[in-house]
Amino acid sequence: MAPDPAGRKPEPVREPPAGENPLRLGMRRERIAEPCVMIIFGASGDLTRRKLMPALASLHARRLLPPGFTVLGVGRTAWSDERFRQIMQEAVAEFADRELAAGAQWDAFAAGLMYQCTDLGSADAYGGLARRLTDLDQIRGTDGNHVFYLAMPPSLYPPIIGGLGEAGLDSGDRCWTRVIIEKPFGRDLATAQTLNRDVNRVFHESQVYRIDHYLGKETVQNLLVFRFANAFLEPTWNRQFIDHVQISVAEDIGIGDRGGYYEEAGVLRDMFQNHLLQLLCLVAMEAPVAFEADAVRDEKVKVLRAVRSLDAGAHRVHAVRGQYAAGQVLGRPAGAYRHEDGVQRKSVTPTYAALKLHVDNWRWQGVPFYLRSGKRLARKTSEIAVVYRQVPHLLFGGEARADLVPNVISLRIQPDEGIALRFEVKRPGMSLRMRPVDMDFSYGSSFGLLEMPNAYERLLLDCMLGDSTLFTRRDEVEAAWRVLQPVLEAWDHAPEEGLEFYESGTWGPVAAHDLLRADGRRWRRI
Numbered sequence: 001m002a003p004d005p006a007g008r009k010p011e012p013v014r015e016p017p018a019g020e021n022p023l024r025l026g027m028r029r030e031r032i033a034e035p036c037v038m039i040i041f042g043a044s045g046d047l048t049r050r051k052l053m054p055a056l057a058s059l060h061a062r063r064l065l066p067p068g069f070t071v072l073g074v075g076r077t078a079w080s081d082e083r084f085r086q087i088m089q090e091a092v093a094e095f096a097d098r099e100l101a102a103g104a105q106w107d108a109f110a111a112g113l114m115y116q117c118t119d120l121g122s123a124d125a126y127g128g129l130a131r132r133l134t135d136l137d138q139i140r141g142t143d144g145n146h147v148f149y150l151a152m153p154p155s156l157y158p159p160i161i162g163g164l165g166e167a168g169l170d171s172g173d174r175c176w177t178r179v180i181i182e183k184p185f186g187r188d189l190a191t192a193q194t195l196n197r198d199v200n201r202v203f204h205e206s207q208v209y210r211i212d213h214y215l216g217k218e219t220v221q222n223l224l225v226f227r228f229a230n231a232f233l234e235p236t237w238n239r240q241f242i243d244h245v246q247i248s249v250a251e252d253i254g255i256g257d258r259g260g261y262y263e264e265a266g267v268l269r270d271m272f273q274n275h276l277l278q279l280l281c282l283v284a285m286e287a288p289v290a291f292e293a294d295a296v297r298d299e300k301v302k303v304l305r306a307v308r309s310l311d312a313g314a315h316r317v318h319a320v321r322g323q324y325a326a327g328q329v330l331g332r333p334a335g336a337y338r339h340e341d342g343v344q345r346k347s348v349t350p351t352y353a354a355l356k357l358h359v360d361n362w363r364w365q366g367v368p369f370y371l372r373s374g375k376r377l378a379r380k381t382s383e384i385a386v387v388y389r390q391v392p393h394l395l396f397g398g399e400a401r402a403d404l405v406p407n408v409i410s411l412r413i414q415p416d417e418g419i420a421l422r423f424e425v426k427r428p429g430m431s432l433r434m435r436p437v438d439m440d441f442s443y444g445s446s447f448g449l450l451e452m453p454n455a456y457e458r459l460l461l462d463c464m465l466g467d468s469t470l471f472t473r474r475d476e477v478e479a480a481w482r483v484l485q486p487v488l489e490a491w492d493h494a495p496e497e498g499l500e501f502y503e504s505g506t507w508g509p510v511a512a513h514d515l516l517r518a519d520g521r522r523w524r525r526i
């Protein structure tokens, strides 16, 4: 092990020239990571082309990458460095911005893109990798600092991690080594625990960055700022004032060409274990003592541990599942899940789920958290809605009473990112009638942003800087699996029980609406 495996050294700060005002120069005091190589396993895969390379090219354009930054793509495809650069250039042009993939800017970035064709099963695979890294560290001045990115099918994580350990690539002297692991992190509690053990046999926990791209989204990070940098919110953010919380992550797309993966995963593993439970944590957690990795993650783990178990039959009442049938999405015909490539014709894999959860602690006792997510719904939209209780006594009778709707704080995660507060006002006129209106903050209009920064940019940069606040810790991942385990088991045991087919382009199965109706509530129309 390296003396400081986490590599948490003070980071150099890029300074404006002496005497210059950084704001006048349009320069923020950004932290710059130390020179390093990012080794991407799965370099010819979709994730590298769609997300990682565009994010890195954009960081380069914004001058946020360290000097000498190098990518070493690892894959079985027989590419040269030059061919790898071409493919990545096409990917950046397609999935990010043509400008990022052109001119001197691209040339400077591409000079740091290297490729190693490797059969990871071969005897000398990791020895060869180690030799290439030694060369690159010398040529590029990257000082032995390495980030390994596992963008491969999860079954390959253990052999890769073992191989890195055996080749001595898990650490080095006076340098740092980190490993980024993509989801799915296991397929249930037991497999996640085994994977954690395998990973931690080689890497110290402080070197491990389990990525959940939702945490890199600007609006998700803003949840913490909104909650903990505003005094007016905290006094009401609890069971005394809040009636319930709705967390919705709706997608209009189907599963695309990921049939094989999705058949194994289903919506709970694909979306709930990570993204939705992370959102729940950020809404429900207590204020951490500091905005530091362990302090934040400690609080999230406490929320997950407080979630009431859905075992002993509770899943029958509190968990709903569905699968998309044919229909129309945004005016276009859309086929059924069972007819997607790589999907069995009698598949019972759920593509939609809704859960009712309770967080058993002082702040949230009695406040249900309704979570829903599905594919091929009416439109792509994610939001968190915090619905307040009605006022304890309403002064206004008659017609006014009929108009009353509860206050809602809705946090729009995507698209049209922003926050709205819904409250009642008096309609102009002689009679006393009310109407709910929205006080609306939108990132677009307040910051002139047409597009939000890519979540991967933030997360890749944080990893290079040694900041794991927005990554999930070992106990957190296991606690999230523990929440879902009873439902996964029950659904695996009786795969067809309660599975409802919903028409593509609708808002999901009827049972999901009944879940709230039974409590005298309903899903928000978003």
Ligand code: BG6
Binding pocket: 251, 270, 271
């Ligand atoms: C991924 C899931 O983690 O998140 C996909 O595997 C899903 O199935 C995607 O489509 C949604 O991410 P976003 O950022 O588009 O909301």
